[in-house]
Amino acid sequence: MAFDKKEPLRDKHGQIVAEALRNREKWGQSYRARALKLFPPVCARCGREFSGVRLHELTVHHRDHNHGNNPPDGSNWELLCRYCHDNEHSRYEDTQYFSENTIDQDDQGPGLTHKPFANLADLLKGKTKP
Ligand SMILES: [Zn+2]
Numbered sequence: 108m109a110f111d112k113k114e115p116l117r118d119k120h121g122q123i124v125a126e127a128l129r130n131r132e133k134w135g136q137s138y139r140a141r142a143l144k145l146f147p148p149v150c151a152r153c154g155r156e157f158s159g160v161r162l163h164e165l166t167v168h169h170r171d172h173n174h175g176n177n178p179p180d181g182s183n184w185e186l187l188c189r190y191c192h193d194n195e196h197s198r199y200e201d202t203q204y205f206s207e208n209t210i211d212q213d214d215q216g217p218g219l220t221h222k223p224f225a226n227l228a229d230l231l232k233g234k235t236k237p
Pocket residue numbers: 150151152153154155187188189190191192
């Protein structure tokens with residue numbers, strides 16, 4: 108009986124995660140491409156210019172640290188090189204860690220059998236045994 112309840116739930120969860128991952132990749136590519144069209148390939152902090160193969164060292168930073176906030180006029184974006192980007196984020200580490208870690212744990216969920224917190228979650232919900 109308990110198995111009937113469990114299976115469809117897990118399936119649905121896997122689908123939602125896969126979809127979220129797809130959307131995240133799609134948006135990740137498109138806002139980067141759009142930002143690179145809007146701004147010159149120059150780091151906004153140190154002023155270094157990036158072109159050709161080195162362009163990938165330039166990252167799109169979100170001024171409000173919300174990766175879901177992508178206004179078409181680019182007002183939330185800033186092009187930063189990897190080093191300046193790291194610097195910028197070390198100041199915001201706590202918030203960033205929290206929001207990104209939540210997503211990352213979900214992404215890895217369905218693909219891996221090793222889930223260190225799966226048992227903990229079950230324990231908290233009080234359903235260790237079916
Ligand atoms: Zn820089």
